[in-house]
Amino acid sequence: MAKAFDTVNHDILLHKLSTYGIRGVQLDWFTSYFENRLQYVTCNGTVSELRTVKHGVPQGSNLGPLLFFLFINDLPNVSDILSFILFADDTNIFCSHSSYDTLTQIINSELTPVFDWFSANMLSLNCDKTSFVLFSSHRKMAPPRESLRLLLNDVPITQVETTKFLGVYIDQHMTWNAHIKSITAKIAKNIGIMSRISHLLPVDIRLKLYHSLIYPYLTYCTMVWASTYNSRLSKLITLQKRALRVITKAPYHRLHKLCSKDLFTELNLLNLHQIKTLQIGTFMFGFTHKLLPSNFNDYFQRGSDIHTHYTRSSSNYRPALALSNSRKFSAKHIGPSVWNKIPTEICQATNLYMFKKMLRTHLINNQTDLI
Secondary structure, eight states: OBSTTTSOBHHHHHHHHHHTTOOTHHHHHHHHHHTTOEEOOEETTEEOOOEEOOBSOOTTSSHHHHHHHHHHTTGGGGOSSSEEEEETTEEEEEOOOSOHHHHHHHHHHHHHHHHHHHHHTTOBOOGGGOEEOOOOOTTSOOOOGGGOOOEETTEEOEEOSEEEETTEEEETTOOOHHHHHHHHHHHHHHHHHHHHHGGGSOHHHHHHHHHHHTHHHHHTTHHHHTSSOHHHHHHHHHHHHHHHHHHHTOOGGGGSHHHHHHHHHHHTOOOHHHHHHHHHHHHHHHHHTTOSOGGGTTSOEEHHHHOOOOOTTTTSEEOOOOSSHHHHTSHHHHHHHHHHHSOHHHHTOSSHHHHHHHHHHHHHHHTOOOO
C-alpha cells in the first residue's frame, strides 16, 4: 500500500471500531484521540503554519499499528477463494490450481473485489511494489510469461522469480537459493569486519560480535530455508566455521571436521544443522502442548491416532509420506522424525524455556543434529 498509515480515513476507522464492539465511552475516547491533531514542517530553520491532521493514524505510538490492523482486518472477507496474509502495510494473496489458465482467470476475477475494497476504504496501492510469483515444481513446464497476465484495475502486475516475504527471499521453485545467497553475502561481509578488528578485542567481545553480526542471520526462519540439500548450505557452514576461527584465532588446520566440533563445544555454540534442529524441536513442542495457532491443530498424527494396536512406537508422531525430496524437507515429514529422536526427559519438559535449554545443551554436548 502507498502511504498506508498516513491515508487511513478517521470516519471509516471509527465506524469499523463501532462494528467490532467498541462503542460508548470507549469510542468517544478514540474519537477524541483523532480530533484536533496538528502538525507542521520545519525546513532549514523555517517553520510552516499549523495544519489539522485529517487522515492517518499516529505513527510511533502504541496505538498506531493496532488501529491500522483493525482498519484492514476485514480485507480477507472480500473473497472466499483467495487466502490472505496481512502484515502491516504488506498484503500477500495466495491462490492455487492445477491449471495455469484457470488459475489466471480465478485471480483476475477475484482481484476486482480486492481493488474495490481498497477504493471503498480510500487506500492506494503501490503498483511499482506489487508483483506476483508463480510457484511450481522446476520439473513442470511453466507457460510463457505473456499468457500469465494478471491485472489490478486494468494495470498489469509484474511477474518476478523471487520475492521477499517477511525478511525471507522465496523463489518460484522454493529452492531457497536466493535467501541463502543473500545471507551468505551479509555474513561474509560481517566476518571480514570482525577479522579486521579481532586483534584489538578480547575473546568475549569477539563472541558478542558473532551473536550480533552473524548469529541472527543463521537463526531467522532457519527451520524453513535450511531444510534443503546440504550442497546449498555448504558455503554458510564454511563461513560459520571461519567465524569460529576469527573468535578463537585458531589456525585453519584446526577447522577440519573433528576439531570444528570441539570449537563449537568450547564456545557453547550451535552449528547450522543444530540450529535447524532446535527450531524444529521447538515447533513440535509447541504442537504437542497446543501452543501453536489453531491452523496446526491437526497437523501431525501419532501412531495411536491411526490404529489401536499397542506398539512401542504408538506414541510417536508419524512422518507424512514423502515420495519426493521436496516433501522430505517439509515440516510434516521432518518434524516428527526429529521429535521422535529427542530424549524423553527433554520432551517432557514443563515449559518451552526449559525444553529449549535442555535440547540446546543436549545438541552441544553430544554434537548431534538428530536429522
